[in-house]
Amino acid sequence: MTDRESWQLCCPVILEDNFERIQLAHGEGARASRRLIEEVILPRFGPAREFSDAASVDTSVGRLAIATDSHTVSPLFFPGGDIGTLSIYGTVNDLAVSGAVPRWLTLSLIIEEGLPVRVLERILDSAAQAAVECAVEVVTGDTKVVPRGAADGLFVNTTGIGELVASAPAGPSAVREGDQVIVSGPIGSHGIAVLCARGQFAFETTPVSDSASVLHSVRALLNAAGDNVRCVRDATRGGVSAVLHEWAAVAECTFELTDAYVPVTDDVRGACELLGLDPLYVANEGTFVVTVAPDAAAEALAALRGVSQSHEAAIIGTVRARGICPVTSIRALGTAQPVDEPSGAPLPRIC
């Protein structure tokens, strides 16, 4: 046993200079914490900003939108993203679909003791890059470290504050018979990408997550169709089906989809068929659903297709008077079949 090893055995708490893996001391608000924050976290989010108890910001408008999301995705890395990008885009998207301009984010980490610091650094790099891309500022944060086994790797909470500069979509209560339903792109890729990343399945081509900011697409949509946009929602957990069921419950209508119009990539469709999943229930992280007045549907679609992130947007259905089922889909044979509300998710821990 070297001197250093024996010293480590005596003093496990103050080991932070062995800075390869996260240790409990990194979460305890003292010197090791300060080092983690100053050396690993702050440099990625701008040296001007101190992670003090509370950050202060100036807002130019009086109306704010606030969203929060804790991310527990497993594994931490997947084709098309990681928990860092997911945490930024997820909260930015929640603000964007509410019609807000995302401005400030908080970033709170719950780290399992033993996480390699280079893994954390890679994730923070992704997060920082995504924040720059979305023009949001990470203004404050928090770091907790829990002992091995008390958390699984890393959980990340982001809370976002946006400014409501223009009028936001009215919401599902404004939905009317005849309104058109649009999705901003092919559905189901995030859930399938995460599932594949777990290594339990091997497909010839691995689907890539759609994890991305929807800011530009939503802005283009609202600029083009304005007040004719009834509601917008990113179709995360529970997929498109969960969004439509929530809206149908408020609007007391039936959303009638046409199966053939729903965009699904070949690899996602193939994986779903093998696994017995319906893409309508699978989570997305950069794809959203819109209900829009019939007159504005073509304009809305064109606006979405003009943005690369949503160039495969499609009209997938129509709002009908409330029938027996809140959501139906016209399948291949031309008959409308119920799309049940998902109860649980087929795929846990996808975000």
Add this chain to the structure above:
Amino acid sequence: MTDRESWQLCCPVILEDNFERIQLAHGEGARASRRLIEEVILPRFGPAREFSDAASVDTSVGRLAIATDSHTVSPLFFPGGDIGTLSIYGTVNDLAVSGAVPRWLTLSLIIEEGLPVRVLERILDSAAQAAVECAVEVVTGDTKVVPRGAADGLFVNTTGIGELVASAPAGPSAVREGDQVIVSGPIGSHGIAVLCARGQFAFETTPVSDSASVLHSVRALLNAAGDNVRCVRDATRGGVSAVLHEWAAVAECTFELTDAYVPVTDDVRGACELLGLDPLYVANEGTFVVTVAPDAAAEALAALRGVSQSHEAAIIGTVRARGICPVTSIRALGTAQPVDEPSGAPLPRIC
């Protein structure tokens, strides 16, 4: 085996009607999630408020303070509080010591599968009561459920937004030689209370956590001493020592404490002596440190003592020109001894 049992074995995902323990389905954004939110969470935080993707709020001022904190305390309940009260007070206090009026909170839960729902309900009840007491509104939230073993019971993130209506304390760079150091009450009780709640130690009298809102005390302080208040900080992880070390690093001064002036209750002192801990390093959750100009110290102290939460406030030291050590304490024999910066914490997972 009953029919119900066999059905449960076949369909573990849609078991949410057996609503005694949290199941994975409660975190998946679909029907079970909706039920958890509508039946368990929303009723406690006001039915008027929907937990939509983003809440919108109106602010009457242009300058905001933002704070975030993830709470991982173990165990979830301890003498004087639980993770629910801690989550509200923790973030409210971060805003309060920044001179802000806390207005809105987000509440994000990471729940381990299997947590009894009545435990969650008890915690949410505490949190809701604490929010009412602090006059903050919980405006939006998020719920994730992770499989057994992937998290330890429950983690709670709260992010708070406050309005900066008056001028905030200038911060540690304003600290000058001769300034007085005040603590708002006896120190170290939170850390010791949590430690005792783990059941590893049994003392004759169990210390009770100081977990509480510091809003009224900070307001009284700022009203009484105004611009003469240099800086305020709640002494959470790392205790009073961590706060003074942070300030000393910025102010390039030495904080000289007098050991005999530092208020510590008999039960905390007794427990610390037995465990070999110094109360200066033990976490507080409702006790804060102030540095104030010498002329305003008496007034500041009187104002703090006029509020029940801080009626045992005391002047504990003086700011000196920078000596060898950033923080020293005059011990019983009259000699100043160094108070080291804590590296890690003696007590992990206390908040």
